[in-house]
Amino acid sequence: MDLFFSYLLQLAILCISLLYIFFTIYIKKYTSPKLPPGRRGWPIIGETLEFGKACKNGDVEKFITQRMTKYSPELFRTSLFQENFAVFCGASGNKFLFSTANKYVTPWWPRFIVEALNFPTEMECFKDELTKLRAMVLEFLKPEALQRYVPIMDSMAKEHLEIGWSPYKQVKVLPLTKEYTIAVACRVFIDIEDPERLNRFANLFHQITTGLLSLPIKLPGTAFSRAIRQGKLLLEEILGIIRERKMELLETKGPAKEDMLTRLLLIIDENGQGMNEKSIACQIAGMLIGSYDTTSSTITSVLRYLVEFPHVYNEVLKEQVEIAKSKGPDELLSWNDIQKMKYTWNVACEAMRLSPPSQGAFREVTTELIYLGVTIPKGWKAYWTVASTHKNPKYFPDPEKFDPSRFEGSGPAPYTFVPFGGGPRMCPGKEYARLEILTFIHNVVTKFKWEKVNPNEKILFNLAPTPQNGFPIHLEPLKKN
Template identity: 55%
Template sequence: MDLLLPFFLHLSILCISLSLIVVVHRRKSRNTKLPQGKTGWPVIGETWDFMMAARCGTPEKFINDRVRKYSPEVFQTSLLGHNMAVFCGSGGNKFLFSSENKSVTGWLPHPLVKILFSPERVINSFKEESAKLRKFLPELLKPEPLQHFIPVMDSMAKDHLKADWFPYKQVKVFPLSKTYTFALACRLFMRIKDPEHVSRLQNHFNLVTKGILSIPLNFPGTAYNRAINGGNMVRAEILAIMEDRRRELISESKEPEFIDILTRMLLVRDENGNPLDDMEIVDRVVGLLFGSHDTTSASISMVMYYLADNPHVYMKVLKEHVEIQKLKAPGEVLTWNDTQKMKYTWCVVCEVMRLSPPGHGGFREAIADFSYADFTIPKGWKVLWSVHSTHKNPKYFRDPERFDPSRFERNGIEPYSFVPFGGGPRMCPGKEYARLAILVFMHNVVTQFRWEKVIQDEKIIYMSIPMPACGLPITLHPHKN
């Protein structure tokens, strides 16, 4: 019995302490005006509702239902096991984009961090790694260095269409665009040309993308476990490429004409003159692959989806590209100046991204208690901004369900209402890369083909990206020379 006394004493102290914490928390909650909303089921929260709306092709429904019920500015929910405040409207976007490192900071759910970052660096905060990435990448992804990528993009698009489109009367756009954009990323980011090497890397990476939104159960055979293993295999491949590249840099007597992003990273020195850590470089390349591959292929697929439904828009796009082509000599590749002439095509791409955004939005974490719209967001709460609160909102876009690229030819788009790439300091650093990759591919495809959808009313599923449910099969009609 004497041996149990200390146990009961500690248990009593623990119970009293917990009771006091609960009482204090309740009093604080009564004095704090939290956003309205509900947190749903324990642990699961409203994650299932969110995912089902996306799978049904109406991701905006989750947002709109709660905006009508609770508040047009901000509401409370629970996603991915966290209390979360969802900010809505252009005002909510502006507040979050301008509050970086003041009220909020970057955040990703730990299961995603475990997949995307190397094991020895998972312990570092996402904020730390993201800050380093965003400080470094914009220099590599500015228009000036990207100009050198355009000839490679153009020649690869031509080769891809010749090999994988021209021999067939019907093709599936979505899987082909994924193959193309991954090969393009491998070429531009790591100078990998060998098709077998690219295919092996893509197989590893597909494990990552398939498991990124799975239930985070790390047991053999689960999608999440395969995603972690796939991420580790991708990192091992990149480390091997880095060793080869270092040997090349030592043996080469002069700087190569085309320098890929990985090589640039190997040449970079920090403020103390030291090279970047190997795993730091690897994680940055994985981040680039993840951020550029699926989103770019999804946008290409959705542009072709909408152009098939709107032949009058297709004809205007074709006319723009034929005018560019007329000024080119046979076999001459596209240049930066050519892409600057693709103004109407970019309006079409923007309208497609408004209706079918390449991503849902982004997460933040409150680093201090702050107020917005007369509500308090407590420190530690997670925050979500969503494209679905503005992109189809009639307050910002008249007749929002109508496909109308001309709305982007005018200057009437309200700031912070069109946010496919986010905004503020955390705006996607790959925006210009994605713009060029999409425009160059569309130049090649529209000047070679017109097309028709095989499934006229093919459903679009929204998970991490918009995906045609059947891969967007189309019938090709090559232009007559």
């Protein structure tokens, strides 16, 4: 009898266990949130290696479109940098993610980028300060505020071409345009014109960006460890400038300069205190690095496409010559002149569509999101990408064709052309970049004609499209009529 009850007890325990397992699986299956379609990839590393390889080889578009085809043309999941990712695709995905900015998502960067740029993780402690700093940056970079810099950019472009281009029959465009964009950024953001300091910034930027393209291994002698060191040096350099500027402000009892740094230093909180120096330094460092590769890459792409499409070059030349003829002998460009460069800006936009200076941006989900019937949990990371729209025939017919007329009239459909992002978190430097690009193109096309040295030069895709040899060209001074 005891043996019978023992068997009965074991059978009861087994049945209860099976029922528990069944209901656990059932409840988990039907109560767990429905996640975006996709896959995590390999354990721990996910699809990071595939994504990194795609970025380096210029195959981000392929990486994205393959998964759009396999999982969903609107949204898919992956795993990058040891994080769960929701990748938003198409115009509707861009619209949704851009419209949730400041509400349900916040900017986010992979840890290796934060380390290389020396942006401390404790910056979350300065969240309120960063909000105030960003508001001031946006104010400084408004079109009406930037108008006064058009003549300065024009003057700097003329000087740059006279010194770095005119004496030579052959030049490399990319490294020279980087010199120009660094000089302009330092002049506008921190009012630095000293050649020695500009060279230091250029060297720091080069080491940092080189390290960002390497494997993120913090061992002595690696490019990544050098990038971390250079990131610290960059921050120290900017902090030194901040302290110098503070002394100048104390001595003059007021704003002696009109650059961005001075504006940020004059922000006072409710307690009568200025903003944290490190917060300001990080904000300035971000602006300087952000303008280093992107604008120079776009200018280089425009000059490359103008060589490849003579009819486009002729239209740009015609527009710019008309503007030049309307100016006096030593008269610099004005804001009104920039507004006349409509066709040239269409060309620049088409260059950014085909060769975007940035592939997209990361966000962190701060509140659980529901999109297209699926859940994106709090803490997941989100990514928007130009690859899902810029060459999508749904939005741009014959997408591989270089056609500036796409931007005439009302231009492309909303949220399809997004080199600067969109919504509240749109790149604050959009108008600044437009002025810098147009001013430089005006000076180049009214001064030179050029031809490619190597018609088949390969385009690499580092942080931005990069001609393998720096895009060397033969220069010929333009004959004056």
